[in-house]
Amino acid sequence: MPTFKSFSPRTEIVFGEGLLDRLQAYRGQKVGIVTDAFMAKSGPLDRVLAHLDGCEVKVFDEAIPEPPIATVTKGAGIFAEFGPDVVVALGGGSPIDAAKAIVAVVRSQDPSRTIRFVAIPTTSGTGSEVTAFAVISDPDNGRKFPLISRDMIPDVAILDPEFVRTAPAKVTADTGMDVITHAIEAVVAVGASNFTDAFAEKALELAFANLPKAYADGNDMAARDAMHQASCLAGLAFSDAGLGINHGLAHAIGARMHLVHGRINAVLMPYVIAWNAGLEDDAPACRETLNRYARIAVRIGLDVPSSRAGVIALIRAIQGLNTRFSIAPTLRGLGMDHEEYRRAIPDIATAALADACTTGNPRRPTHAELKMLLERAGG
Secondary structure, three states: OOOOOOOOOOOEEEOOOOHHHHHHHHOOOEEEEEOOHHHHHHOHHHHHHOOOOOOEEEEEOOOOOOOEHHHHHHHHHHHHHHOOOEEEEEEOHHHHHHHHHHHHHHHHHOOOOOOEEEEEEOOOOOOHHHOOEEEEEEHHHOEEEEEEOHHHOOOEEEOOHHHHOOOOHHHHHHHHHHHHHHHHHHHHOOOOOHHHHHHHHHHHHHHHHHHHHHHHOOOOHHHHHHHHHHHHHHHHHHHHHOOOHHHHHHHHHHHHHOOOHHHHHHHHHHHHHHHHOOOOOOOHHHHHHHHHHHHHHHHOOOOOOOHHHHHHHHHHHHHHHHHHOOOOOOHHHHOOOHHHHHHHHHHHHHHHHHOHHHHHOOOOOOHHHHHHHHHHHHO
């Protein structure tokens, strides 16, 4: 097996002014749009359509959170019949993930056909506009499936902060904490490199400085723009470096308990960082991970007299953000059925252990160790 690493981002990232003018490159072509009902009714879809004059357009607006297999199948059937030259994903992580799966299915049915894939994110959180990842669900069986394929990476990402101006403060906080989780996990993931570190560390610098500002004032467009770019930078980082058990656990918890993904990540981070860094058992194998967390603390301007102190300062900074955003310190505080959660812990640990994200974690967990983390984070 080859031991070398590679870093090959493939997405054209469009930012600055007049962003939707980029869509005029598709004038006269057949354009399919994947979005959700809210985007279709509240104005963002109309903004996009205004820049697609001269195009034959088909809109699929049935994307829902954690897009189920049935949604992907229906969308793929509609677009296979329509035969788009371009597919535009408009929305947060769920519409973009649905579009990724739909495009993958349609391309597989006719490999000779070229379909350009454009993503326009309307939340600053998932980084899905530049990643090879998508998450779809099987609600009948209470499962989520992380899909990983470079063929799903969008060709173009349009980062227009106007699309997130009206995002509620709670959504801003939840998605912003997801950005921070992506970037932190990318820094310590087994696939991390100097290239991915550069993107992840810049994302963290932007997020820690600007997320509180965007939360306090949604009309602070400088902060909104910074968070939109931080989300994309973190996506570029983890798409190559990988993630870890924070996301492996969050996927499994979300599928079973139906809690908001970014908020789950925010609650889990302090527990996961402490375990990965070996703060309790001082495991020698965790020393490099501890140093990497400490490097993050330095980058975001925390006091770091030692690596251990730096990790503790990072944990406290995350807890401080959670407090500011009214995110509870344990999962119990998110309003779930705690007894059901405790009964489900063994199954959640099993699902997390099998999650593709878990393979990127710097410290390989056992089932018993994941159960322990779930018990601590549960409250």
